[in-house]
Amino acid sequence: MSAPAGTVRPARAAAPGNRLKSVLWHAVALAVLGVVLYPVIWVIGASLKPGDEIVGSLELLPTDPITDNYERLADGIAGIGIETFFVNSLVVAVGSVIGVLFSCSLAAYAFARIRFAGRNLLFTLMIGTLLLPVHVLLVPQYVLFQKMELVNTYVPLLLGKFLAVDAFFVFLMVQFMRNLPKELDEAARIDGCGHWRIYWTIVLPLSRPALITSAIFSFIWAWNDFLGPLIYLNEPEKYTVSLGLKMFMDQDSLADYGGMVAMSMAALLPVLLFFLAFQRHLVEGAATSGLKG
Amino acid sequence: MTSTDISAPAVDGEERGTRKTGRPAPSPAPAATARRRARRETLAGYLFLSPWCIGILLLTLGPMLVSLYLAFTDYNLFDSPRWVGLRNFSEMFSDDRWWQSVKVTGVFVLIATPLKLAVALGVAMLLARPRKGQGFYRSAFYAPSLIGASVSIGIVWRALFQDDAVVDRSLSLFGWSGGGWIGDPDWSMPTLIVLSAWQFGAPMVIFLAGLKQVPRELYEAAEVDGAGAWRRFRSITLPMISPVVFFNLLLEIIHSFQIFTSALVIAGPGGGRAGGPGDSLLVYTWYLYEQGFSNLRMGYASAMAWMLLAGIAVVTAVLFWSQRRWVHYEEGGR
Numbered sequence: 001m002s003a004p005a006g007t008v009r010p011a012r013a014a015a016p017g018n019r020l021k022s023v024l025w026h027a028v029a030l031a032v033l034g035v036v037l038y039p040v041i042w043v044i045g046a047s048l049k050p051g052d053e054i055v056g057s058l059e060l061l062p063t064d065p066i067t068d069n070y071e072r073l074a075d076g077i078a079g080i081g082i083e084t085f086f087v088n089s090l091v092v093a094v095g096s097v098i099g100v101l102f103s104c105s106l107a108a109y110a111f112a113r114i115r116f117a118g119r120n121l122l123f124t125l126m127i128g129t130l131l132l133p134v135h136v137l138l139v140p141q142y143v144l145f146q147k148m149e150l151v152n153t154y155v156p157l158l159l160g161k162f163l164a165v166d167a168f169f170v171f172l173m174v175q176f177m178r179n180l181p182k183e184l185d186e187a188a189r190i191d192g193c194g195h196w197r198i199y200w201t202i203v204l205p206l207s208r209p210a211l212i213t214s215a216i217f218s219f220i221w222a223w224n225d226f227l228g229p230l231i232y233l234n235e236p237e238k239y240t241v242s243l244g245l246k247m248f249m250d251q252d253s254l255a256d257y258g259g260m261v262a263m264s265m266a267a268l269l270p271v272l273l274f275f276l277a278f279q280r281h282l283v284e285g286a287a288t289s290g291l292k293g
Numbered sequence: 294m295t296s297t298d299i300s301a302p303a304v305d306g307e308e309r310g311t312r313k314t315g316r317p318a319p320s321p322a323p324a325a326t327a328r329r330r331a332r333r334e335t336l337a338g339y340l341f342l343s344p345w346c347i348g349i350l351l352l353t354l355g356p357m358l359v360s361l362y363l364a365f366t367d368y369n370l371f372d373s374p375r376w377v378g379l380r381n382f383s384e385m386f387s388d389d390r391w392w393q394s395v396k397v398t399g400v401f402v403l404i405a406t407p408l409k410l411a412v413a414l415g416v417a418m419l420l421a422r423p424r425k426g427q428g429f430y431r432s433a434f435y436a437p438s439l440i441g442a443s444v445s446i447g448i449v450w451r452a453l454f455q456d457d458a459v460v461d462r463s464l465s466l467f468g469w470s471g472g473g474w475i476g477d478p479d480w481s482m483p484t485l486i487v488l489s490a491w492q493f494g495a496p497m498v499i500f501l502a503g504l505k506q507v508p509r510e511l512y513e514a515a516e517v518d519g520a521g522a523w524r525r526f527r528s529i530t531l532p533m534i535s536p537v538v539f540f541n542l543l544l545e546i547i548h549s550f551q552i553f554t555s556a557l558v559i560a561g562p563g564g565g566r567a568g569g570p571g572d573s574l575l576v577y578t579w580y581l582y583e584q585g586f587s588n589l590r591m592g593y594a595s596a597m598a599w600m601l602l603a604g605i606a607v608v609t610a611v612l613f614w615s616q617r618r619w620v621h622y623e624e625g626g627r
Contacts, residue, residue: 025422029430032416036434036491042459043449055458107345116338117331126345129353131543133551133605135578136598139363139591140356146370163348170345195337224443226554231586242444242554249448250562261452264445271440279432286435286495287502 040272047265051258069262077248080236082263085244089223092157092240096222097215099161100169104214105207107164108173109199113185123174130167134227142231156232157225161218169214172285176210177203213285216278220271241267363595370589381596391597393572394580400482401576402549405489410541413493417500418530431501435494446488447558451475454484454559475559478571485574488555496541503537504530535620543612550605553578577601 041061046054048065076082110116111123145156164170184206185198193201204211226242233239236247245267248260275282339346364381366374385391416434420427440446453459454474461473474480511529520528531538556576560569568575581601585594 022424025419025424026426028419029426032419033430033433036437036494039446039449039453039491040436040440042453043445046452055452055455056462058459058462103344103348106341110338110341110345114334114338114341116335118335119338122342125349129349131547131605131609132353133547133598133601135551135581136360136602137353137356138581139585139595139598140359141352142586143359143363143370143591144351144356160348160352162344163352164345165348165352195341199341220439224440226444226557227582231582245444245448246558249444249558257452260448264448267443267445268440271443272436275436275439279435282439283432283435283498286438287498 040268043261043265043268047258047262049258051256054257054261069258070266072256072259073262073266077244077259077263078236078251080239080244082244082266084237085239085241086266088238089240089242092154092225092229093219093222095154095158096161096218099158100164100166100214100218101211103162103164104166104169105173105204105211106199107170108177109195109203111170111174112177113198113203114195126167126170129165130171138227138231145232151232152234152238153232154238157222157228161222166218169218172214173207173210176207180206209281210285212278213281216274216282217285220274223271360595360598363592364599365596366592367590368592368595370591374592377592381593382600384593385596385600390568390572390575390580393568394575394577397482397568397573397575398550398552398577401485401489401552402546405486406542406545406549408486409490409493410496410538410545412490413496413541414500414538416493417497417504418526420497420501421504431498435498438492438495441488441492442554444554444558447555450484450488450555450559451561475561476570478569478573481559481569481573485552485556485559488559489549489552496545499541500534500537503534507533532621536622539612539616539620543609546608546612547605550601550608551578552576553582 038060045059045061047069048067049057049062050066050068053062073082076084107126111119111126141156142151145151150156160166180203184202185193188198188202224242225240226246229240229243230246233243236244239247241263245260245263248256248263363374365376365378366381367377368374420431420434437446455461456473456476474484507530511533512525515525515529553576556569556574557579560574568579577597578601581594581597584590584597
């Protein structure tokens with residue numbers, strides 16, 4: 001069996017040295033997988049252990065799992081029902097998704113499909129904001145929202161999403177829309193369609209993969225966000241899950257590890273479920289957003 | 294492959310806009326019609342862009358100007374800002390905790406970024422071979438990047454790296470008597486660095502996409518010439534993916550400068566005022582937050598923010614400048 005030059009694979013399966021290589025490959029990959037997944041499996045296991053066994057025990061999963069931690073969690077933290085935090089986080093996360101899909105797709109359409117004076121300059125400006133550390137804006141934005149008496153509402157957390165401030169999503173959608181065949185809108189234009197019709201009936205439906213990726217990312221980022229809620233929310237009733245968790249942690253530093261781990265698990269769950277359901281979209285999105293263009 | 298340079302977006306507006314072709318123009322259209330059309334296009338463009346325009350003025354450019362002004366004032370949110378000239382900046386240089394936060398962040402950026410990228414590249418090279426399960430591993434390895442910066446994972450890290458907890462006890466099986474990670478000023482930073490390296494998935498995915506574009510024939514030719522694995526890595530892989538390395542380096546450095554949540558949570562309860570054991574986890578953004586929002590020294594915090602921006606700008610500029618020495622963009626790449 002002589003493999004022609006250029007095709008390597010047929011030869012590989014046959015040689016015994018290559019089988020060793022294959023075993024080695026899987027061994028290394030599994031080892032990495034072990035390290036990567038350990039903390040996630042640990043938190044699942046720990047949330048089902050009695051509180052005093054969580055930190056010290058080396059067993060990954062409990063021998064007889066208990067649900068006490070979750071039951072205690074159901075009583076709430078500092079007199080606030082746990083579901084409050086989750087509903088708050090959900091409001092912020094879903095609001096973010098709607099805002100991002102609306103505003104970023106409009107901006108992306110303009111950058112990708114309309115030729116207008118000043119486009120290159122504005123596009124460069126947008127890319128520039130991608131590299132701008134948010135901390136420069138923290139103080140003045142807070143002053144702005146404080147003057148408008150919007151502190152301790154969700155407006156500061158959501159307004160930016162409706163104004164396409166997340167340049168990452170605009171960029172991701174521009175990359176996608178730019179690759180849609182130009183003939184589509186040219187044909188539509190001959191039929192007398194304006195930009196709005198082309199955007200709504202042609203480009204947006206075709207951009208579904210990019211929209212789904214943006215939706216999932218914006219949900220997860222809003223769900224995980226800690227700095228925003230930390231600055232803008234000051235009543236525990238309005239706290240999101242991350243802030244509730246931090247409050248929990250500050251409150252009883254040593255007392256209730258069980259409850260804390262259970263809540264950490266509950267906070268991770270939506271993100272992990274999203275990941276399992278949409279992992280292809282997420283990984284592809286992460287890979288292409290930086291490269292293609 | 295030429296397009297990883299994100300500072301030079303490949304918007305084709307300028308050249309094409311002047312030509313105004315692409316649309317089937319019936320006979321030589323009068324110049325007036327063309328001009329009217331161009332004006333209509335511009336109007337449409339700005340209509341579509343209006344939310345973004347409002348956003349960038351109201352939430353980015355405007356605040357930047359305000360922040361620049363506040364950096365030269367004393368401001369506590371309630372009294373009107375008082376101009377103090379450069380005093381905020383000169384105060385920084387004699388502020389021990391500011392220096393500490395610079396040191397902590399500097400060490401984190403310098404160690405965590407290369408480490409994370411090295412792991413990412415190593416694993417990407419492993420996964421670049423077409424084998425069974427490759428797609429599964431790629432997804433699984435990406436997962437920590439989604440959750441790593443959350444409060445939950447910070448709490449998990451705290452529990453794992455506690456005195457006499459999982460990491461400690463596992464290491465003691467190998468005869469290492471570390472004795473506490475998060476409680477020890479010397480070992481709390483390594484804890485944070487490990488957490489950062491654990492999130493190697495995002496740069497890995499980008500490396501993988503880059504590795505896929507390296508033509509196989511190059512390796513085959515090198516193998517025929519008797520080049521060893523290291524030689525092939527140095528002379529083919531690294532130059533070929535250097536644009537991707539550059540891109541990842543840029544993103545990760547900017548990212549690392551802004552680390553906040555993980556440091557705050559790992560440092561433990563009471564965080565927001567204390568900076569972990571011996572201020573060993575007092576990252577820059579945290580000290581900024583403390584000055585601005587706990588002490589209500591908004592002028593000082595703004596000055597700090599501009600120093601952060603200056604630091605990031607300098608590093609970015611050096612990176613872009615060094616680019617021509619080590620980043621190879623393929624002309625007319627495939």
